[in-house]
Amino acid sequence: xxxxxxxxxxxxxxxxxxxQIIMGIxxxxxxxxxxxxxxxxxxxxIGINMHTVNKAxxxxxxxxxxxxxxxxxxxxxVEPDKANALAxxxxxxxxxxxxxxxxNITKDDVHELVDQIFDxxxxxx
Amino acid sequence: xxxxxxxxxxxxxxxxxxxQIIMGIxxxxxxxxxxxxxxxxxxxxIGINMHTVNKAxxxxxxxxxxxxxxxxxxxxxVEPDKANALAxxxxxxxxxxxxxxxxNITKDDVHELVDQIFDxxxxxx
DNA sequence: CGTTTGTTATATCATATATATAACAGTAGT
DNA sequence: ACTACTGTTATATATATGATATAACAAACG
Numbered sequence: 545x546x547x548x549x550x551x552x553x554x555x556x557x558x559x560x561x562x563x564q565i566i567m568g569i570x571x572x573x574x575x576x577x578x579x580x581x582x583x584x585x586x587x588x589x590i591g592i593n594m595h596t597v598n599k600a601x602x603x604x605x606x607x608x609x610x611x612x613x614x615x616x617x618x619x620x621x622v623e624p625d626k627a628n629a630l631a632x633x634x635x636x637x638x639x640x641x642x643x644x645x646x647x648n649i650t651k652d653d654v655h656e657l658v659d660q661i662f663d664x665x666x667x668x669x
Numbered sequence: 670x671x672x673x674x675x676x677x678x679x680x681x682x683x684x685x686x687x688x689q690i691i692m693g694i695x696x697x698x699x700x701x702x703x704x705x706x707x708x709x710x711x712x713x714x715i716g717i718n719m720h721t722v723n724k725a726x727x728x729x730x731x732x733x734x735x736x737x738x739x740x741x742x743x744x745x746x747v748e749p750d751k752a753n754a755l756a757x758x759x760x761x762x763x764x765x766x767x768x769x770x771x772x773n774i775t776k777d778d779v780h781e782l783v784d785q786i787f788d789x790x791x792x793x794x
Numbered sequence: 795c796g797t798t799t800g801t802t803a804t805a806t807c808a809t810a811t812a813t814a815t816a817a818c819a820g821t822a823g824t
Numbered sequence: 825a826c827t828a829c830t831g832t833t834a835t836a837t838a839t840a841t842g843a844t845a846t847a848a849c850a851a852a853c854g
Contacts (some may be wrong), residue, residue, distance in 0.1 A: 556811060563764050570767035582830060593813050598831075609771065614820055617830050622771050629772035634782050636765045639688050640758055641786045642695035646734065646747050647754035651787045655780060657759050661766045662776045681842060707799065718844050723800075740852055742799055799852075810841070821830070 545581055546573075549590055557592055561600035566609060569620060570665040580610065580618040670706055671698075674715055682717055686725035691734060694745060695790040705735065705743040 547564050549557055568574045581589070583597040590597075601618050604610040608623035644654060672689050674682055693699045706714065708722040715722075726743050729735040733748035769779065 558811080563767075566771060567763065567767040570770040583832095584830090595814090596812060599811090601831085612831065614830070615822075624773050626772050626774060629769055629774055630778065630782070633765055633769050633774065633779070634786070636761075637782055637786055638692065640761045640765070641783065642688075642692040642790065644754055644758050645695040645787070645790045646691060647751050648749050649751060649754055649758065651783065651791075653755065654758070654783050654787070657755070657762055658766065658776065658779050658783065661759070661762055662770070662779070665767065665770045666776075683842080708801095709798085720845090721843060724842085726800085737800065740799080795854100797853085800850095802849075803847080805845080805847105807844080808842085811839080813838080814836080816834080816836105818833075819831095822828085824825105824827080 545586065545589070547586070547590055549592070558596050558600040558603065561597065562603050562607075565600070565604060569609065569622060572665075574620050576620055576622060578620045579616050580620065582617055670711065670714070672711070672715055674717070683721050683725040683728065686715075686722065687728055687732075690725070690729060694734065694747060697790075699745050701745055701747060703745045704741050705745065707742055 545568075547561065549560050549564075551557070553560065565574070565580070574580075580586070580601065583594050583601060587594040587597045601610060601612075605612060605618075608625060609620070610618050611621040612618050641654065670693075672686065674685050674689075676682075678685065680688075690699070690705070699705075705711070705726065708719050708726060712719045712722045726735060726737075730737060730743075733750060734745070735743050736746040737743050766779065
């Protein structure tokens, strides 16, 4: 599992871990049913504490990206919740686009970025 | 100045304040040259501490949304920095769209949201 | 002079983050 | 049965961040 953590970032390590895994799912590097490394294994690989990984797994479970099997450990399992996801996306976009709008970024600029990112994710599928 | 703070949010108050002001600029509720309320005044209005408002103003200044004039106080002043803003937007979109992509939100769904939000901002201009 | 501006300096408290040890119950393989 | 592994829980500690409080400062304005 390829995870890159920026220890100088102001974003929490567990939060970066969640983002990386979610982007990994979108990029089809991880698929439904794939087991995640054990909390101890991944912590050791990255060089962080076990509980930091455990917190990331717990958040991912609460947000519906992972299920926990006593036998196999943590397993990728994405629960589709389109309505909720749409609402959350809009809230996030409102702030991001406000910042962009202030800097004279156009609607077409944003559409182009969206297309680029979707292609990154879609092409991997 | 109409500011709404969610005290139950996990997002910091000063951060919410920044977001609200930036969205206010995008929505043309505040314009270049408009003075912001004094840190003491706004803190009193919202019911928070002076230093919390000061931190928000400081961040807004560092990010190029506000300039400080000894005489007039904090004044809206947006520095266009399109290149940098585009890079930051893409980073943010990468995570947001990954979450959306996992939930089967389509490219068209995102384009529609972007259009909606741009219309909110553009129409106010 | 008095008032207001942003700013700075301390200090305090609560919370969040990350680490460290340790232990537990359930599962798998030998 | 034993061993090794899984996530989970419980403590404890250290550090950083967020928010508050009180106080003071220089600059600007009337």
